[in-house]
Amino acid sequence: MSGHITRFAPSPTGWLHLGHAYAAIFAAKMANGGRFLVRLEDIDATRARPEYEAGIFEDLAWLGLTWEQPVIRQSEHVEVYRAGLAELERLGLLYPCFCTRKDIQMEISQAGNAPHGPDGPLYPGTCRTRSAAERQDRIQRGEAYALRLDVARAMSLVGKELRWEDRAHGQFIATPGIFGDVVLARKDTPASYHLAVVLDDARQGVTLVTRGVDLLPATHLHRLLIELLNLPMPAWEHHRLIHDEQGRRLAKRDDAKSLRTLRDQGWSPEQIEQSLERV
Numbered sequence: 001m002s003g004h005i006t007r008f009a010p011s012p013t014g015w016l017h018l019g020h021a022y023a024a025i026f027a028a029k030m031a032n033g034g035r036f037l038v039r040l041e042d043i044d045a046t047r048a049r050p051e052y053e054a055g056i057f058e059d060l061a062w063l064g065l066t067w068e069q070p071v072i073r074q075s076e077h078v079e080v081y082r083a084g085l086a087e088l089e090r091l092g093l094l095y096p097c098f099c100t101r102k103d104i105q106m107e108i109s110q111a112g113n114a115p116h117g118p119d120g121p122l123y124p125g126t127c128r129t130r131s132a133a134e135r136q137d138r139i140q141r142g143e144a145y146a147l148r149l150d151v152a153r154a155m156s157l158v159g160k161e162l163r164w165e166d167r168a169h170g171q172f173i174a175t176p177g178i179f180g181d182v183v184l185a186r187k188d189t190p191a192s193y194h195l196a197v198v199l200d201d202a203r204q205g206v207t208l209v210t211r212g213v214d215l216l217p218a219t220h221l222h223r224l225l226i227e228l229l230n231l232p233m234p235a236w237e238h239h240r241l242i243h244d245e246q247g248r249r250l251a252k253r254d255d256a257k258s259l260r261t262l263r264d265q266g267w268s269p270e271q272i273e274q275s276l277e278r279v
Helices: 018-031 050-062 078-090 101-111 132-140 151-158 193-203 218-228 259-264 269-278
Strands: 005-008 035-040 094-097 146-149 163-166 170-173 183-185 208-212 235-239
Touching (some): 018 208, 018 235, 035 050, 050 259, 078 193, 163 235
Antiparallel strands (some): 146 183
16 A cells, blocks of 8 residues: 555654664655654653754654654644543543552552553552542642543443554454553643554544554554544554664663764664664
């Protein structure tokens, strides 16, 4: 299939590394004559930095990639996430969670054999059964809280089996319960990755989502959010990850593999692509 709309969506919270280069080049190639977009996931204002944003554009241009303008920044479209949350709240699928991380860890340890998901132990649902009166009282008293999705209730509301297909890994039946009741927003973050990414992709008309295979499980949850918010469903293709010599996945803190460091050492874009083919 030709003419896809793809995107590369890094966070400007560090320098791009070889793994980012692979993801960006992969997305650009998968556009296959269509449109390749760059989106900045800068919603975490405490970590995003202007120098990292400038570095992203410099590195991508050095790799020989071109992308459509203007570049979308999450921080400029908070109203989109608020509208998505409002719709989920209208459906009765959100509840405030007042638990701190320490509270959650304590309850999990007391429970003994807590169920685990892709991100670790699942939230035990402590705040799911709190009364509306208690919730309102605690909010009015100024207690900090996050907004969680009642996944079981959401699946019940959908009332049907949700399927999705990955072009590299085949067909799946969505099982979003593997994440438990995920956080979709916090006081200092208007949307979690899970909510923001489905809304951003829909708003930009992305038809093929390409990303690392580590995010394949997240698509179970994204498929549910797409259904609940009545968003167009894209195709997905989760690609391999790039690891270092010790088999560890590359991270932004690994400056030795950052593109700017390799460029300063005399690497060419052609050498970058060749090295990505070998790892």
